[in-house]
Amino acid sequence: MARTSLQCRECKKDYENGFKYICDECFGPLDVKYDFPAINKDTFSNREHSYWRYFELLPVESKSNIVSIDAGMTPLTKAENLGKKLGLNNLYIKNDSVNPTFSFKDRPAGVAVSKAKEFGLSAVGCASTGNLASATAAHAAKGGFPCHVFAPSNIEMAKIAQALSYGANYIAVDGTYDDANRIAAQIGDSKGIGIVNINMRSHYVEGSKTFSFEVAEQLDWKVPDQLIIPVGSGAMLNAICKGFEELQNVSLLDDVSNMHMIAAQPHGCAPIVDAFKKNSKEVIPVENPDTVAKS
Numbered sequence: 438m439a440r441t442s443l444q445c446r447e448c449k450k451d452y453e454n455g456f457k458y459i460c461d462e463c464f465g466p467l468d469v470k471y472d473f474p475a476i477n478k479d480t481f482s483n484r485e486h487s488y489w490r491y492f493e494l495l496p497v498e499s500k501s502n503i504v505s506i507d508a509g510m511t512p513l514t515k516a517e518n519l520g521k522k523l524g525l526n527n528l529y530i531k532n533d534s535v536n537p538t539f540s541f542k543d544r545p546a547g548v549a550v551s552k553a554k555e556f557g558l559s560a561v562g563c564a565s566t567g568n569l570a571s572a573t574a575a576h577a578a579k580g581g582f583p584c585h586v587f588a589p590s591n592i593e594m595a596k597i598a599q600a601l602s603y604g605a606n607y608i609a610v611d612g613t614y615d616d617a618n619r620i621a622a623q624i625g626d627s628k629g630i631g632i633v634n635i636n637m638r639s640h641y642v643e644g645s646k647t648f649s650f651e652v653a654e655q656l657d658w659k660v661p662d663q664l665i666i667p668v669g670s671g672a673m674l675n676a677i678c679k680g681f682e683e684l685q686n687v688s689l690l691d692d693v694s695n696m697h698m699i700a701a702q703p704h705g706c707a708p709i710v711d712a713f714k715k716n717s718k719e720v721i722p723v724e725n726p727d728t729v730a731k732s
């Protein structure tokens with residue numbers, strides 16, 4: 438009996454877990470739903486030093502399908518000097534730059550590539566010009582998958598050099614990043630290729646939850662008062678929120694409702710922060726971002 442199923446975020450229709458990400462009825466996105474086993478703090482205590490230690494809370498059914506490059510369990514470092522400067526006694530920084538491909542994308546990409554193996558797909562890929570391409574390519578290399586990176590034809594090669602060094606195949610798309618995304622979606626769906634951030638998205642976002650699991654465990658199963666999260670699309674913030682709620686559901690954490698989640702965006706590109714300040718649910722894309730924080 439499978440531990441997970443898929444559910445439409447909009448109309449709540451349930452589906453068996455499969456290579457599928459959009460609801461047949463309303464075209465809403467599908468989220469992973471779990472039937473969690475009994476878990477306690479000891480479940481994870483003597484496990485591998487990677488985010489796969491939280492296997493029961495992730496959407497892969499069989500451990501034999503895990504494609505791991507030992508990402509996660511990154512340091513939660515107490516920032517004494519910065520904390521003093523800001524007047525905070527307990528300021529911690531989660532350093533995800535020490536993951537194997539140097540970014541937090543090893544979390545979602547690793548879960549998506551593992552799930553692609555479980556689905557029996559023949560290849561994986563992504564639409565990306567940077568960190569995600571590297572993370573996907575590294576996991577593909579480990580899992581023995583061909584990896585196709587879709588990106589605009591005019592990108593600087595330095596941006597995908599790391600992915601190419603892991604053996605990825607670069608598919609240059611004449612157009613913008615949005616065009617590359619659209620073509621990756623079409624080819625992924627028609628050829629049965631697991632595009633991690635598109636047709637594998639339901640499972641991909643689950644990887645980002647492991648950030649919450651690690652922070653909670655590293656704080657000895659306590660909830661931080663305030664959590665500041667850098668936000669692009671908001672996918673990681675959502676996933677982290679889901680992670681803490683799930684720890685509460687399996688009784689590993691007490692009430693998480695007092696925790697404050699803070700979305701941080703750069704001044705020159707802050708559509709979600711702007712919408713929030715205006716108390717609006719409509720996020721208006723910024724046409725010409727003015728920031729060094731490219732992604």
Ligand SMILES: [Zn+2]
Pocket residue numbers: 445446447448449450460461462463464465
């Ligand atoms: Zn639906």
